[in-house]
Amino acid sequence: MSDFFVATIADVDGATAALVKDGSVHVLPGRPSVADLLADWDSALERLANDVGRGTLVDPLDVDTVGFLPPVPHPPNLYMAGANYADHAREMRGLDRGEPIEKPMEGPFIFLKPTTTLAGHREPIVLPSAYSKVDWEVELAAVMGRRAHRVSAAHALSYVAGYTIANDVSVRDAFRRGSGTEPPLVFDWFAQKGRWTSCPCGPWMLPGAFCPEPGNLAIRLAVNDEVLQDSSTSEMIFSLEEIIEYISAIVPLVPGDVICTGTCAGVGAGMNRFLAAGDIVVARVERIGALQNEAVAETDTARLRALLGRD
Numbered sequence: 001m002s003d004f005f006v007a008t009i010a011d012v013d014g015a016t017a018a019l020v021k022d023g024s025v026h027v028l029p030g031r032p033s034v035a036d037l038l039a040d041w042d043s044a045l046e047r048l049a050n051d052v053g054r055g056t057l058v059d060p061l062d063v064d065t066v067g068f069l070p071p072v073p074h075p076p077n078l079y080m081a082g083a084n085y086a087d088h089a090r091e092m093r094g095l096d097r098g099e100p101i102e103k104p105m106e107g108p109f110i111f112l113k114p115t116t117t118l119a120g121h122r123e124p125i126v127l128p129s130a131y132s133k134v135d136w137e138v139e140l141a142a143v144m145g146r147r148a149h150r151v152s153a154a155h156a157l158s159y160v161a162g163y164t165i166a167n168d169v170s171v172r173d174a175f176r177r178g179s180g181t182e183p184p185l186v187f188d189w190f191a192q193k194g195r196w197t198s199c200p201c202g203p204w205m206l207p208g209a210f211c212p213e214p215g216n217l218a219i220r221l222a223v224n225d226e227v228l229q230d231s232s233t234s235e236m237i238f239s240l241e242e243i244i245e246y247i248s249a250i251v252p253l254v255p256g257d258v259i260c261t262g263t264c265a266g267v268g269a270g271m272n273r274f275l276a277a278g279d280i281v282v283a284r285v286e287r288i289g290a291l292q293n294e295a296v297a298e299t300d301t302a303r304l305r306a307l308l309g310r311d
Contacts, residue, residue: 004052005289006162008034008120014049019048020204023222024060034072034205038255041145041161045207053118058171068121070201071164072143075115075258078199080168081243082109084262085235091265101237107246108238110157113168113260114194124194124296124307125169127277133172134275134295137263138221138229138283140214141166141204142240144259149252156244160252162205163214165291166260167221169198172269200283200293201258215239218286219264223279229266233285236261 005020009027016031028048051057083089086101095101113120127134145161171240174191189260211217214233221229238246240261247253275281283291286308296303 003206003210005204005206006034006048007036007053007202008060008071008073009067010069010136012274013188015073019052019057020063021052021057023063025063025066026057026060033261035074035256038072038143038145039163041255044207045161046183050277052241063288068203070118070120071162071203072256072258073118075118075143075256076197076254077184077257078113078115078118078260079247079257080111081238081260081262082111084237085231086106086237086244087231087265089233089237089265091267091270095179105308110243110247111189111193113199117194117196118201119197119200119293121200121291121293122307123200123293124297125167125200125275125293126297126304127275128171128195129268129298131171131173132274133269135170135172135281136221136223136228136275136281136283137168137267138169138219138285139166139168139260139263140217140219140240140285141201142214142256142259142261144242144253146243147252147254148248149177151239151248153239153245156207156241156248157208157214159244160208160214161255162207163211163285163288163290164201164205164258165203165283165285166258167200167281167291168193168263168269168295169195169200170243171195171198172274180296181286199260200281202289202291203289206288217288220284221266222282222284223275225280225282227292228268229264231264231266233261235264243277265299
């Protein structure tokens with residue numbers, strides 16, 4: 001089976017699923033959504049592979065001229081794994097490189113991010129006026145292709161439709177509540193993680209059939225061409241398989257759910273450096289590609305209109 005990607009693109013008729021191969025984008029017959037494909041993913045993947053093999057794809061569009069939405073624009077749920085890379089855990093704790101990180105017995109730290117935080121490839125990261133410490137976090141994200149309830153880690157990857165790139169943008173100076181707040185209501189995960197455009201995702205999804213080892217991929221992020229995060233998904237404390245096992249033991253995962261697996265060392269908080277208007281952020285994951293977004297001040301309405309192709 002020849003590698004290809006599945007994307008959601010925006011055109012004059014609205015959002016539609018597309019197949020991306022060799023720098024060309026092909027709208028699918030019947031204009032299904034990616035959600036439609038995920039409803040019967042195994043059959044959809046077989047059809048797409050047959051179309052590629054037979055050379056029946058038509059009307060190619062140039063990848064640089066297409067407006068990409070998140071691969072799953074409206075996922076049922078957006079699960080996030082926190083502090084899940086050993087190098088990032090050492091960075092946050094001020095530990096030397098190579099010092100062991102103990103795996104928590106309770107399992108991975110999982111939180112939910114609003115699905116309305118999603119932004120597509122080349123869409124803006126909106127910098128809120130009231131804050132100045134907006135940070136980046138490149139992540140490998142998995143898209144579920146089958147309902148998974150109480151599945152074991154050994155079988156978890158068979159439930160994954162594919163993989164994409166996410167950037168868990170975080171407003172660090174909105175994380176802690178003001179004076180007078182008593183535990184356990186000190187940390188405000190919603191204000192830090194839940195802002196509009198704070199989860200760029202894309203540009204497309206690599207079917208899992210083409211990525212048998214998601215736990216061994218290079219992962220990188222650059223700001224204005226300066227590489228700040230450079231690691232491997234092998235640094236995960238809890239593997240994707242273990243994350244799926246953990247979440248599915250609590251609640252069923254359903255087709256279209258997106259699971260972001262955590263970030264590596266090199267975030268801005270570790271060096272007291274944060275995004276400024278005009279910064280170009282490029283997040284990369286091996287075999288998938290590159291997700292690019294520009295940081296834009298929320299008061300710059302002209303630039304936002306130029307970059308943002310949807311409400």
